[in-house]
Amino acid sequence: MNISSLIVEAEDRINYHRPWLKHYNQETPGNLHYPDKTIYEMLKARAGKDKERIVLEFMGKKTRYKDLLEKVDICARALKEIGVTEHDAVTICMPNTPHAVIMFYAVNKLGAVANMIHPLSAPKEIEFYMENVNSKYIIIGNFSYPNLAKVEGNLQPKKVIVAKVSDFLGKRNSLGFWAMGGRKIPKVNYDENSKLISWKNFIKLGEKSSREVKSSMKCKDGAVVLYTGGTTGIQKGVLLSNHNFNALAIQCLGHMNDANLGQIKHDKMMCILPMFHGFGLAVCVHLPIIVGACTILVPKFDAEIFAEQFSKHKPQYIAGVPTLYEALLRSKKMKKADFSCLKGVFAGGDSVPVDLKKEFDEFIAQRGGKVTMQEGYGLTETVTVSCLIPNKNDKMNSMGIPLPDMIYKVIDPDTGDDLAPGKQGEICISGPTVMMEYYNNPDETDMVLKVHDDGLKWIHTGDLGYMDEDGFFFFKGRIKRMIKSSGYSVFPTQIENIINMHEAVSLSCVIGIPDKYQIEKIKAFIVLKEGYKNNNIVKTEIMDLCNEYLAKWSVPREIEIREELPTTLIGKVDWLKLKNEDAVGI
Secondary structure: OOHHHHOOOOOOOOOOOOHHHHHOOOOOOOOOOOOOOOHHHHHHHHHHHOOOOEEEEEOOEEEEHHHHHHHHHHHHHHHHHOOOOOOOEEEEEOOOOHHHHHHHHHHHHHOOEEEEOOOOOOHHHHHHHHHHOOOOEEEEEOOOHHHHHOOHHHHOOOEEEEEOHHHHOOHHHHHHHHHHOHHHOOOOOHHHOOOEEEHHHHHHHHHHOOOOOOOOOOOOOEEEEEEOOOOOOOOOEEEEEHHHHHHHHHHHHHHOOOOOHHHHHHOEEEEOOOOOOHHHHHHHHHHHHHHOOEEEEOOOOOHHHHHHHHHHHOOOEEEEOHHHHHHHHOOHHHHOOOOOOOOEEEEOOOOOOHHHHHHHHHHHHOOOOOOOEEEEEEOHHHOOEEEEOOOOOOOOOOOEEEOOOOEEEEEOOOOOOEOOOOOOEEEEEEOOOOOOEEOOOHHHHHHHEEEOOOOOEEEEEEEEEEEOOOOOEEEEEEOOOOEEEOOEEEOHHHHHHHHOOOOOEEEEEEEEEEEOOOEEEEEEEEEEOOOOOOOHHHHHHHHHHHHHHOOHHHOOOEEEEEOOOOEOOOOOEOHHHHHHHHHOOO
């Protein structure tokens, strides 16, 4: 299963919803071949071809494909030994470490469902995530275990596997980790809880086991549950199939089709995006693994750690959210880095301000890089990215063109009618990465997944946007984030784009707050760039800019400058938290 066998010749299917195919070259498909395999089978197929190639690098520790496959098989036997059966849900509450990768593929081999959650989840969040899928098994970092312990009595798990970062560190790095903060992690008392088992003892069960691990899981079966970011205030588990994950990886290959495609197996991908999120799990881990490339696991979302790992490994591909790239611009280590190694820089998770993209593109070019940032758009309901700026023909402020085999359209939110290019409405998506359902939540599923008159299943994203005549899509904001001010519909993203034009602004977020006369008045939160001071001059200039570009009812009535803005678990600006803070007068 090499690259060329994954991508087949295109059929000519350019129609009203697919004008963007002209932006792919003649070798790039409009239809792709998707192997009839599970997630684990994709790993096994690649490991059979590239046994000696390095697949993972973690804090100086390198893992070859043959060793990864062996560890996955041992882990699957260990899962069977502790009682996990097909269709059970196993919760993975880990940062980006080899444990998480091994467990993810082992759970899939067994035919169980991987329930991916944030390692810093609060106790009640862990309780919700595990109860949502009736999970009775969990692997969790020792630093996170105290949070699980607080709700363990409510959950009654059958087995808790406790992992340590030092499990995969050499003696020297283990001592360094202990000195840098590992010593502060509370010790886990295994004697007091028979349900607890350390990672090392868990793996020993698999090494001693003679059990055969078989599964009836098929390509189209549910394999992974990821959680929506909660920006609407409602957490939902998104059930995704093996096919969803494999299809996304192959679509990304199709999108990347260029002179370097055949060399991708020699490349490295930086994985700082968390594995509990589709971007990190599908694009930064599963994609490199199935093509024979190497993933560099970065366990902590930190610009300085990223910069250090970047300089050390010289990766060909990096992916991140806008807040990461903003931080990298201020990193002294990153300013000294050589960017000539790069073949791709991808941004997603939130809209990228135009000035940030321009500044980072210049930052890359000044350090020998020959690529530009490619912004994408996606949602957990399609695993992650489903629309991306093409390798060439970039359009500023666009979220790009749909990946091969993904179909986008814009509809009138009230009537459901298709809208012509240039008309703003709700973005709807169809294609092979569309989720199966919200896990155990048919009402929410029916609100979002709908079969249209064309017979296709469409995701109603709740996002506003439009398509231009060339097939490029533009994001304008969340329908639920829309502000009603003096009877007018106001879209915060539009205002943020104007505010971000000011040279002093690093980051902005606009919300609506209750107002006696206007229903909602517009308030802007701003973080200034390094070297700029919080003063009335800056605020006045920003207001002048807004008055110049925005209708009167869209101009902020209040500006608050902060040192930083709250972010969601994956680094998006958490506008809902700002709204809640303002409501209680924080």
